[in-house]
Amino acid sequence: MVPFRKMHGLGNDFVVLDARKGSVLDARRAALPITPARAAAIADRRRGIGCDQFIVMEPGTDGADVFMRIRNPDGSESGACGNATRCIASLVAEETGRDRVVVRTIAGDLPVERLPNGEGMDLWRADMGPARLGWRDVPLAREVDTLHLPIGRGPVADPAACSMGNPHATFFVPELDALPLAEIGPALEHDPIFPERANIGFVQVLTPEYIRLMVWERGAGLTLACGSGACAALVNAARRGLTGRRATVSLPGGDLVIEWREDGPGAGHVLMTGPVATAFTGEIDLGAYPA
Numbered sequence: 001m002v003p004f005r006k007m008h009g010l011g012n013d014f015v016v017l018d019a020r021k022g023s024v025l026d027a028r029r030a031a032l033p034i035t036p037a038r039a040a041a042i043a044d045r046r047r048g049i050g051c052d053q054f055i056v057m058e059p060g061t062d063g064a065d066v067f068m069r070i071r072n073p074d075g076s077e078s079g080a081c082g083n084a085t086r087c088i089a090s091l092v093a094e095e096t097g098r099d100r101v102v103v104r105t106i107a108g109d110l111p112v113e114r115l116p117n118g119e120g121m122d123l124w125r126a127d128m129g130p131a132r133l134g135w136r137d138v139p140l141a142r143e144v145d146t147l148h149l150p151i152g153r154g155p156v157a158d159p160a161a162c163s164m165g166n167p168h169a170t171f172f173v174p175e176l177d178a179l180p181l182a183e184i185g186p187a188l189e190h191d192p193i194f195p196e197r198a199n200i201g202f203v204q205v206l207t208p209e210y211i212r213l214m215v216w217e218r219g220a221g222l223t224l225a226c227g228s229g230a231c232a233a234l235v236n237a238a239r240r241g242l243t244g245r246r247a248t249v250s251l252p253g254g255d256l257v258i259e260w261r262e263d264g265p266g267a268g269h270v271l272m273t274g275p276v277a278t279a280f281t282g283e284i285d286l287g288a289y290p291a
């Protein structure tokens, strides 16, 4: 049996395993590899524990406190997961007693700091790195203005796109609630313009400092919150002149505060502030899941 922790950021939920040195999973990693198929089976909401993403903590090296491996329920790996970044940083902060932690992903190092709010529910601010705005960065299949992609489905069209270490398209709509997301989400996620697929955000701008967002996530579907999606939504809205460079992003699971730094150290980086939570801990028999 292997211990796991069930965590979430605004309802975007994760199964977290620890494969760092000396952990039970580290000892058994060779015998029980976390394959895409096994991750997908554990993420299954009926046959497994169920989660939006499956997260494995691996040893941190040269400046990073921990490496975070991110897999979607379909087994695909991602370079970013904003909500999980805060969750993993909070675990390391708890272990070390430090309020600042560096989480490494395949897309880069993400410094995270605790913002004590005195009422017991701390907030965590992650520097999600620079927004990548070029068509090759997203990536797109061909050279296109990333502020206006020539795609659409049903009532939505003309999104902006950027990468936060993972691909995002952002559509701007007058009203969120009537959108047929279950129908247009998968079609847009798999649009040929996205060679690595994409996370698809739908934004209703209420004021220049407050936007609503829903995200059809690549490899996961509709989630209650998407941290990297909130970062991409703010960046794309600011690029379009619809918001300033800082706004509250209201998702079905709750609010994130996003700031796209303009100058000074970290210019161009996107800061994301929000809560973390542990729902429960348990043990899992990895061998019971297909490798």
Ligand SMILES: N[C@H](CCC[C@H](N)C(=O)O)C(=O)O
Binding pocket: 012, 052, 053, 070, 072, 077, 078, 079, 080, 081, 082, 083, 084, 166, 167, 199, 217, 218, 219, 220, 225, 226, 227, 228, 229
């Ligand atoms: N589905 C995403 C990964 C999780 C992103 C989301 N949960 C977040 O908080 O950023 C992708 O394949 O790029």
